[in-house]
Amino acid sequence: MIIHRTTSSPGWWLSGAVLLALAWWGKPLVLSDQFENHFYGLFYYSILAGMALFWALPSEQRFANGIFERRTMLLGLITLRTLSAPASAFSEIRLEQDPNLFRKDTIWLMVCSQKADDEQSGQVERFAFANWPATARNLATAQATAAALSQASGLPVITAETRAE
Incomplete structure (x- = not known):
């Protein structure tokens, strides 16, 4: 758990x-x-x-x-x-960074699925699992939590670098 x-x-x-x-x-x-x-x-x-x-x-x-x-x-x-x-309702685990104007950026650990009928519009169903202020220590915590979720659920972890490729 x-x-x-x-x-x-x-x-x-x-x-x-x-x-x-x-x-x-x-x-x-x-x-x-x-x-x-x-x-x-x-x-x-x-x-x-x-x-x-x-x-x-x-x-x-x-x-x-x-x-x-x-x-x-x-x-x-x-x-x-x-x-x-x-877990079968989702297709991937994402680590996203949300920019903030007045404080540190936020790291979000999201569980997402691309709906089959909405693939053309790009709409994604999301479940926000956790968020942290964007620091080096919190990024490591987010990556460790994402890896543990990936192993437990069988969903792949997708990062911004992976999506760019």
């Missing part, structure tokens, strides 16, 4: 700590005697609640017994929703 969890990232835990710090920092807005502060406090905490909702629902991707699966979990513990597809 190959698993990629969002909750295993230090960034997920750090953002949770930042949300707690922001909740503590906004307490004077709610504890004030002025109506304006209560209004701003309500607005502030409603935005914070929305951010906490997105934070509390991390995803987990895994491959086991010939099935690719994405699970949305509550705090990484309780499964709320599961999407799955058999």
Whole structure:
């Protein structure tokens, strides 16, 4: 079984700590005697609640017994929703690099299939398995994960260099 969890990232835990710090920092807005502060406090905490909702629902991707699966979990513990597809629905594993303007590029580990009826249009069905910031260490991790997925699923790994040839 190959698993990629969002909750295993230090960034997920750090953002949770930042949300707690922001909740503590906004307490004077709610504890004030002025109506304006209560209004701003309500607005502030409603935005914070929305951010906490997105934070509390991390995803987990895994491959086991010939099935690719994405699970949305509550705090990484309780499964709320599961999407799955058999490995036979896909034809290749791709490592793609997505350019970013304001931070490091992103490396995506995608499981793709070329639909038979859409070959002329070039539409590809994709399952995003994992992503990392583009560093040398993360590239090595992505390549190792792609190789492990390839061996477990029997799908070939296609890189940008392979596609160019």
